[in-house]
Amino acid sequence: MAAEKKSVGIIINPIAGLGGRVGLKGSDGADTVERALALGGKPESPLRAGKAIEQLLEIKDKIEVYTYGGPMGEEKLRELGFEVNVVGQPAAEKTTAADTIAAAKKLRDAGVDLIVFAGGDGTARNVCEAVGLEVPVIGIPAGVKIHSAVYAINPRNAGLAAKEYLEGKIQTLNESEVMDIDEELFREGRVSAKLYGYMNVPASGSRIQNMKSGGGSEEGDLAGMAGHIVVNMEPDTIYIIGPGSTTRSIMEDLGLPNTLLGVDVVKDKKLIASDVTEPQLWEMIKDPERKVKIIVTVIGGQGNIFGRGNQQISPRIIRRVGKENIIVAATASKLIALNYQPLLVDTGDAELDEELSGFIEVVVAFGQTSVYSVSS
Amino acid sequence: MADIKSVQLRDFHALRWEEPVIMEMDVPGERGVLVPAAEEAVEKEVGDGVSVLGKLKRKKAPAIPEIAQSRLIRHYTRITAENLGSDNSLKISDGTCTTKYNPKVQEHLAAQHPGCTEVHPLQPVETMQGVLEVFYGMEEILKAISGLDKFSFQPGGGAHAVNSNASVIRAYHKSRGDHKRTEIITSIHTHPSNAATPSLNGFKVITLIPKENGLPSIDEFKAALSERTAAFFFTNPEDTGIYNTQIKEYTDAAHAAGALCSYDQANGNAVMGIARAREAGFDLCHFNLHKTFSAPHGGFGPGCGAQGVRDFLAPFLPKPTVEFDGSKYYFDYDRPQSIGKVRSFYGNFQAVLKAWMWCRTLGPDGLKEASVIAVLNNQYLVKQIMENVPGVSLPWDRGQRRMEQTRFSFMKLKEETGCGIEDVNNRIVDYGVPEIWESHHPLTVEEPFTPEPCESYSKEDLDYYAKVLMTVAQECYDDPEMIKGAPYKASKHQSLNAFAEEYEDIATTWRQYKKKFKK
Numbered sequence: 001m002a003a004e005k006k007s008v009g010i011i012i013n014p015i016a017g018l019g020g021r022v023g024l025k026g027s028d029g030a031d032t033v034e035r036a037l038a039l040g041g042k043p044e045s046p047l048r049a050g051k052a053i054e055q056l057l058e059i060k061d062k063i064e065v066y067t068y069g070g071p072m073g074e075e076k077l078r079e080l081g082f083e084v085n086v087v088g089q090p091a092a093e094k095t096t097a098a099d100t101i102a103a104a105k106k107l108r109d110a111g112v113d114l115i116v117f118a119g120g121d122g123t124a125r126n127v128c129e130a131v132g133l134e135v136p137v138i139g140i141p142a143g144v145k146i147h148s149a150v151y152a153i154n155p156r157n158a159g160l161a162a163k164e165y166l167e168g169k170i171q172t173l174n175e176s177e178v179m180d181i182d183e184e185l186f187r188e189g190r191v192s193a194k195l196y197g198y199m200n201v202p203a204s205g206s207r208i209q210n211m212k213s214g215g216g217s218e219e220g221d222l223a224g225m226a227g228h229i230v231v232n233m234e235p236d237t238i239y240i241i242g243p244g245s246t247t248r249s250i251m252e253d254l255g256l257p258n259t260l261l262g263v264d265v266v267k268d269k270k271l272i273a274s275d276v277t278e279p280q281l282w283e284m285i286k287d288p289e290r291k292v293k294i295i296v297t298v299i300g301g302q303g304n305i306f307g308r309g310n311q312q313i314s315p316r317i318i319r320r321v322g323k324e325n326i327i328v329a330a331t332a333s334k335l336i337a338l339n340y341q342p343l344l345v346d347t348g349d350a351e352l353d354e355e356l357s358g359f360i361e362v363v364v365a366f367g368q369t370s371v372y373s374v375s376s
Numbered sequence: 377m378a379d380i381k382s383v384q385l386r387d388f389h390a391l392r393w394e395e396p397v398i399m400e401m402d403v404p405g406e407r408g409v410l411v412p413a414a415e416e417a418v419e420k421e422v423g424d425g426v427s428v429l430g431k432l433k434r435k436k437a438p439a440i441p442e443i444a445q446s447r448l449i450r451h452y453t454r455i456t457a458e459n460l461g462s463d464n465s466l467k468i469s470d471g472t473c474t475t476k477y478n479p480k481v482q483e484h485l486a487a488q489h490p491g492c493t494e495v496h497p498l499q500p501v502e503t504m505q506g507v508l509e510v511f512y513g514m515e516e517i518l519k520a521i522s523g524l525d526k527f528s529f530q531p532g533g534g535a536h537a538v539n540s541n542a543s544v545i546r547a548y549h550k551s552r553g554d555h556k557r558t559e560i561i562t563s564i565h566t567h568p569s570n571a572a573t574p575s576l577n578g579f580k581v582i583t584l585i586p587k588e589n590g591l592p593s594i595d596e597f598k599a600a601l602s603e604r605t606a607a608f609f610f611t612n613p614e615d616t617g618i619y620n621t622q623i624k625e626y627t628d629a630a631h632a633a634g635a636l637c638s639y640d641q642a643n644g645n646a647v648m649g650i651a652r653a654r655e656a657g658f659d660l661c662h663f664n665l666h667k668t669f670s671a672p673h674g675g676f677g678p679g680c681g682a683q684g685v686r687d688f689l690a691p692f693l694p695k696p697t698v699e700f701d702g703s704k705y706y707f708d709y710d711r712p713q714s715i716g717k718v719r720s721f722y723g724n725f726q727a728v729l730k731a732w733m734w735c736r737t738l739g740p741d742g743l744k745e746a747s748v749i750a751v752l753n754n755q756y757l758v759k760q761i762m763e764n765v766p767g768v769s770l771p772w773d774r775g776q777r778r779m780e781q782t783r784f785s786f787m788k789l790k791e792e793t794g795c796g797i798e799d800v801n802n803r804i805v806d807y808g809v810p811e812i813w814e815s816h817h818p819l820t821v822e823e824p825f826t827p828e829p830c831e832s833y834s835k836e837d838l839d840y841y842a843k844v845l846m847t848v849a850q851e852c853y854d855d856p857e858m859i860k861g862a863p864y865k866a867s868k869h870q871s872l873n874a875f876a877e878e879y880e881d882i883a884t885t886w887r888q889y890k891k892k893f894k895k
Contacts, residue, residue: 153791160794218818332564333818335585359599361582368571368581371600373593
């Protein structure tokens with residue numbers, strides 16, 4: 001029965017990675033693509049995608065494969081010997097971001113269990129815009145810019161993770177960050193990655209971690225961390241809840257709706273404002289008599305606690321609240337994944353960054369914290 | 377160094393019996409032992425022996441399987457033979473556990489000598505002076521090894537001893553009226569019981585994350601210290617095998633902040649006769665007699681976590697303690713500040729006896745030599761593995777040697793072949809080698825594994841072990857699909873990892889199993 005078969009959707013961004021070898025930073029935008037081709041850039045994305053997709057050959061009779069037309073998947077899959085269902089065609093010979101978005105939406109509508117896409121951070125943003133958390137995804141790293149946690153460490157591992165997920169060997173999904181260079185800052189001459197959203201990624205890397213824990217799993221730590229913060233919440237105090245899936249678990253513990261990429265405000269365990277702007281926030285807390293605390297998490301793999309995706313919590317707000325009223329929440333695994341790098345603050349106010357530097361206590365699980373270095 | 381390429385691996389095949397769970401072997405009416413009728417005099421005193429129980433008598437018979445003796449013996453003999461244990465395989469795989477050889481003379485004495493088997497904990501002390509002499513003698517030995525002043529043998533295992541130390545710390549601060557000390561500090565590479573048991577004692581736990589050298593940062597440690605710090609719980613060398621040479625700086629800083637220092641020496645195999653808890657600045661420690669001191673393992677059963685403290689903490693130790701008045705040994709129950717009993721009677725005497733025999737056999741020089749050989753063995757194995765096993769890496773490698781065990785990583789193997797440590801473990805048993813201990817939670821390196829080749833193993837054993845590892849890793853490159861189907865010659869095929877399953881899908885007792893799956 002067809003319904004019993006797992007199905008996978010494949011998207012290849014055929015121009016991803018084009019700019020890398022010829023010294024262009026990324027391939028976003030039609031002009032860049034033209035220049036890259038003119039400079040002798042060769043499309044490496046299909047090759048890298050192939051290395052991932054090969055891993056699925058062994059189970060090809062047990063799965064349904066959906067993809068997009070021509071260079072966006074169909075060609076590579078047929079070359080490898082897959083039977084494919086093509087859900088649509090790119091609008092023109094030279095594919096664009098709009099094609100990636102359209103492809104992801106059509107694959108979602110086809111009801112696929114998993115989308116595997118090859119590209120870079122730009123591609124991840126497009127897929128995220130199209131399907132968000134609706135369909136699990138695995139990224140095949142093929143682009144120049146890879147800041148997003150949705151990508152496997154190499155194409156082969158992306159394929160293996162997809163295979164194991166489709167076979168049911170991996171059942172846990174991790175909400176992973178979609179990051180890209182912040183173009184506004186980039187134009188100002190500052191290179192920094194920005195958080196654009198989250199997608200669900202099969203937990204291939206942490207699978208073993210979950211297995212070995214026996215009661216100390218990542219999920220357990222996250223729930224415990226949230227519980228710890230909630231039971232220690234003080235009355236008549238405004239809690240500014242920063243963005244991210246870690247802080248969302250606190251809102252879930254409170255039974256409150258949450259803005260994943262925005263700042264919410266809680267008082268006496270009730271939601272008093274959602275997705276606030278900086279001025280709105282300032283209005284709520286400027287009264288110096290008011291007790292206020294900030295709860296933020298750490299951006300996975302990067303270490304930022306201020307200045308990435310939570311700019312609403314501006315320097316004047318952080319100063320008003322004070323370092324002693326900042327609660328940082330992140331599981332131990334998240335701290336370990338920083339690879340020994342300190343936590344980072346980049347509020348845009350050098351003096352404040354300096355004040356926040358040093359050490360900060362991080363809530364890692366119920367009744368458990370860590371003390372970790374902070375640097376600007 | 378031997379060229380392990382020339383080491384010949386032997387053919388191996390495990391027994392496989394597919395034995396049912398003992399509860400499934402129940403045949404109503406079958407009996408293993410026919411209990412003799414009570415003697416007339418006894419019957420006269422207590423009647424049928426049951427009606428005197430009155431309300432205490434249970435209404436339903438316990439759900440104990442009814443099995444004939446022959447079937448019972450067959451069952452347990454078969455599942456014992458299916459095991460890969462320290463008497464039939466290279467238990468080098470069981471890193472952090474120090475599974476050394478258990479000398480059989482110790483086992484025989486403990487299991488067969490009437491002075492051990494026929495003694496009752498409530499008989500008059502005058503009639504068990506030998507037993508108390510063993511407790512007292514072993515305490516003297518551990519005092520010399522640790523430099524601490526007083527020991528208790530009540531805890532039945534390592535985590536139990538850490539818990540008991542956490543209780544002593546709590547009692548100590550409380551006795552001084554210092555109620556602010558509600559936090560303890562530990563590190564991720566210290567055994568998790570050092571976080572868990574203080575937590576059980578009501579402390580908040582601050583866990584330090586390792587840095588590039590695999591060790592916690594002294595600066596973060598100092599930043600974590602405050603007037604709220606009750607104690608610092610630490611292992612050295614940590615699980616990684618890396619020795620923290622700065623340890624005195626940590627304990628000095630902790631003492632300066634008014635905190636105590638507790639040393640997890642469950643595995644003390646690297647430092648006997650070489651480095652002591654006292655000189656490193658520790659106020660408390662514990663040794664697992666079933667690790668370093670050669671008694672067999674057995675999860676809170678036959679083990680013993682000997683708990684030691686400095687003199688100012690001695691009043692808080694569990695009671696009774698074993699004392700000697702110059703002519704006879706006795707139990708001292710008059711200890712008003714004691715945290716009380718932590719186990720029935722006096723702890724596991726048999727574990728203490730075996731450890732005492734072992735120490736008396738080796739003597740001080742022999743104990744030191746055991747540690748030296750254990751460390752040398754490990755450094756030899758590290759070299760063999762790093763030079764011969766493909767896909768291995770040594771995390772936090774900054775040139776320093778590992779002590780008695782080593783945390784390696786098969787991340788490269790996983791990236792290049794798709795096979796990681798779980799796959800290696802599925803295959804390694806086909807060579808008669810037990811699966812390798814990976815790591816405590818949370819993982820700090822991917823695809824970790826931690827062998828510990830203690831002094832019980834010869835150079836030939838180490839070469840053989842490295843050769844098996846080399847062969848399996850090479851197979852991952854040559855035939856990963858074969859590896860994914862392994863094991864082929866073991867007593868069980870890819871047993872379910874219960875930790876990885878949803879709680880709804882597993883049962884940890886027969887009663888749970890019947891409830892969940894036999895509706």
